[in-house]
Amino acid sequence: MSQYAVINPATGETLSEYPTITNTELGDAVQWAADTFESWSRRVSVADRAALIAKVAELHTERRQELAEIAVREMGKPLDQALGEVDFAAAIYQYYVDNGEKFLADEPIELSDGTGSAFIRRAGLGVLLGIMPWNFPYYQVARFAGPNIVAGNTILLKHAPQCPESALAMQAIFEEAAASVGAPAGVYVNIFATNDQIATVIADPRVQGVSVTGSERAGAAVAEIAGKHLKKVVLEMGGSDPFILLSTADLDGAVQDAVNARLDNNGQSCNAAKRFIVIDSLYEEFAAKFTEAFTAAQPADPFAEGTLLGPLSSEAAAERLGEQVDRAKKQGATVLAEGSRSGTFFGPTVLADVSEEMDAYHEEFFGPVASLYRVESEEEAVLLANDTPFGLGSYVYTTDQEQALRVADAIDAGMVWINLVLGDAAELPFGGVKRSGSGREMGRFALEEFINKKLIRIA
Incomplete structure (x- = not known):
């Protein structure tokens, strides 16, 4: 079977299936992107590059149903959420259309000696490689490609092997x-490459x-x-994010947000x-309400209307x-609820009494598994929240x-949300610290990662 294939997780x-790129084709793809940078991206205005991205945003909106259905087939995301992801991707592209010129404008520097003038001019670096995951096939690409194309770079995009159809779309x-804007197609080049081939691209x-x-x-x-080849890298890795509940005027609302x-x-x-790190006075009631609400969402057909968990x-x-x-069970964790498993369908599971001697204390659970912790104070909550290799x-x-x-x-952590969840927006930077990575995507800061902040001093 080909490395790049669409395998419907709901049915198996x-x-x-799609073939991987040949080494010759890969070399040509890199050269195509490099030539496009030299002939177009670095020579045209921010407005010209933004016009291309404006059309990308428009086409995402026009094809939202088609794109969303692809994501459901590739990785099982419920259709309503897939539609929301496509809409968010379009909004991210549009954000850089609306703000690119302002963020990339020349920045004057006041000179202490009062002679001449100086300013910072922001310009693209050249060809960038994006290596994207399967869990948000459109959103992840948007937050990489949108700002960097507007900034004047060209893109080589290696998508996850299970997302070839969304990659081609x-x-x-x-x-x-x-x-539509008279630009060469080499601004964005998709490559179905192997890991060994990608290593050669990074070194190129x-x-x-x-x-x-x-x-x-x-x-x-x-x-x-x-690092060996002295290349700039932005890393967005995993997380084991804490949800700290210290007080609330609406416990039911906090529980629903947690779910x-x-x-x-x-x-x-x-x-x-x-x-989920909960102050002692609220723990018992939160645990009961959370477990009930969390387990109410049972795995279902991702194409069905109203499905919350595919x-x-x-x-x-x-x-x-x-x-x-x-x-976790063998090592002593208490199971407050354990979902049934059938193939790729995995029911919501709630763990408690997880101690630092257990693997579950240190790992990221990538699926509908929640761990509950009881704390006596704000200080204990912070210590527990920080006692992880992650910091997203x-x-x-x-x-x-x-x-x-x-x-x-x-x-x-790189991000803190106070009294709300799922509040991501195109203007808000995304990124973490520790083993969750480095650098930022989205917002103004995304445009600062892969540009040359060139000093120009005039006598």
Whole structure:
């Protein structure tokens, strides 16, 4: 079977297969992107590049149903959520259309000696390689390709092997958008490459930077090669985000937010709330209400209207998650609820009494598994929240505004959400610290990652 294939996780049926690129074709793809950078991207205005991305946004909106159905077939995302992802991707592209010129404008520098003038001019670096994951096939690409094309770079895009159909659909969108504005198609080049081939692309002197979203193992491997060749890297890795509940005027609302934060994308989101850290006075009631609400969402057909929880992305993903739960039970975790498993369908599972001696204390559960922790104080909650190798997102629920900001300052994470979940927006930067990665995507900061901030001094 080909490495790049669409295998419907709900049925196990192989729907389509695609060949990997040959080494000759790969070399040509890199050269195509490099030539396009020299002939078009670095020579035209920000407005010209933004016009291309505006068309990309428009086509995402026009083809939202088709694109969403592809995602459901490829990785099992419920259709309603897939439609929302396509809409979000379009909004991200449009954000850089609307703001690119402002963010990339020349920045004057006041000179202390009062002579002449100086300014910073922002320009693209050249060819960038994006290595994207399967869990958000459109959103992940948008937050990489959108800002970097507007900034003046060209893109080589290696998608996840289980997302070839969405990869080709986006390639078609970029080609049509390029044609509509008179740009060469080499602005965005899709490559179905193997890991060994990707290693050669990272090392290629025509490639100036790499962005990877994926596992720690993938990130470390990419960073090692990129570092050896002195390439800039943005890493977006996993997370084991804490949801800290210290006080609330609406426990039912907090519980529903907690459920929503855990079930998003079938529980397969790097910045989903995964560890629920609850103050002692609220713990028992929260645990009961959360377990009831969480387990009410049972796995169902992802194409069916109203489905909240579809299948996991693959048989391997379900087996891996099941093994983690089984190991947690053997090591002494209390199971408040255990969902049934059937193929890739994995029912919501709630663990409690997880201690630091257990593997479950340190691991990321990539699926509908939640771990509950009881704490006696704010200080204990922060210590527990930070006692993880990850540092992506975090959630703090409290009625005390001073406490909220105090806890936010103390948490080791790239993002803190106070009294809300699922609040991502195109203008908000995304990224983490520790083993969750480095660099930022989305918002203004995404445009700063892969550009040359060139000083120009005039006498």
